[in-house]
Amino acid sequence: MKKRKIIDLSKAIRENKRDPWFMRVKIKHKKHRQARWLIRLLGLPFRLFPKNFEGWADDYISMGVHSVTHIDAPWHYSPTCGGQRAKTIDEIDLGDCIGPGLVIDMSHKADFDPITEADIRAFLEREHLVLEEGMIVLIRTGADKYNGEPDFHQRGTGMSAEATHFLIDQGIKVMGIDAWGWDTPLPDQIRRAKKGRDRNIFWEAHLVGQEKEYWHMEQLVNLDALPYSGFELAVFPLKIEGASAAPARVVAFLEE
Known part of the structure; x- marks a missing residue:
């Protein structure tokens, strides 16, 4: 298979306060440790968490479908x-x-x-x-x-x-x-x-x-x-x- 060079033609989806309101993107990043409390509320005690488990990261995004590429x-x-x-x-x-x-x-x-x-x-x-x-x-x-x-x-x-x-x-x-x-x-x-x-x-x-x-x-x-x-x-x-x-x-x- 021939090796191919890849050119990304899409811009990054990110928050930019300089964008006009109709292009505005809002992203909320949820840190790993926040998820630990969700698992605890579902019934798993902290003492039974895997030793190296920090929880998972998560993200929420709000934007119009025409806001980015x-x-x-x-x-x-x-x-x-x-x-x-x-x-x-x-x-x-x-x-x-x-x-x-x-x-x-x-x-x-x-x-x-x-x-x-x-x-x-x-x-x-x-x-x-x-x-x-x-x-x-x-x-x-x-x-x-x-x-x-x-x-x-x-x-x-x-x-x-x-x-x-x-x-x-x-x-x-x-x-x-x-x-x-x-x-x-x-x-x-x-x-x-x-x-x-x-x-x-x-x-x-x-x-x-x-x-x-x-x-x-x-x-x-x-x-x-x-x-x-x-x-x-x-x-x-x-x-x-x-x-x-x-x-x-x-x-x-x-x-x-």
Whole structure:
């Protein structure tokens, strides 16, 4: 078996007081000795504890499913997809969660400048890359350098509706980005929608999922550690029944 290098594309789940309230994670660590009292209350005297038994550590976590590196289900975008009930995260086909990866580098794009189909086509042509059905496509914007900062959700670029349609039409069902969201930053969407009185601007890339089924990841990290192609990707969300998304451990495998 060939030895493979592993690149972790998921950020750590941790408490960070600098995160805005809608990304806040709370973790309570329970120390070993606290568990000793639970066992004692269940009837085992301290004198019968194993000699080296300190009790067990335990942890409690509270957060939203979109707070960290995660994958959104079609149910997040709309209750229906193509006229049928949209799928929740536990209904994802795990066969779509493993496949050859491809990075599309859009790190040159200015903040709030949406990624277009023309941008993606130009990159693929310049780098002599071809999209193939079943690939997992990762959009590198460089916004992950702001991850953990209070204005992370206000920085970077994002996908347009036409670019999202283009990827889906090439047979791409799973895709992801290293920015806070798949669209341009939320404050920018609101500003542009109000300025142009155009209701089609808000969440335009997400809402492609009303017509075509696709799954996208947000808040990826370390995409700059990957080549543009030649690696395998695994994306496994937590199996949360009926949920709109789930935290995911996203890992790339490179042959050494």
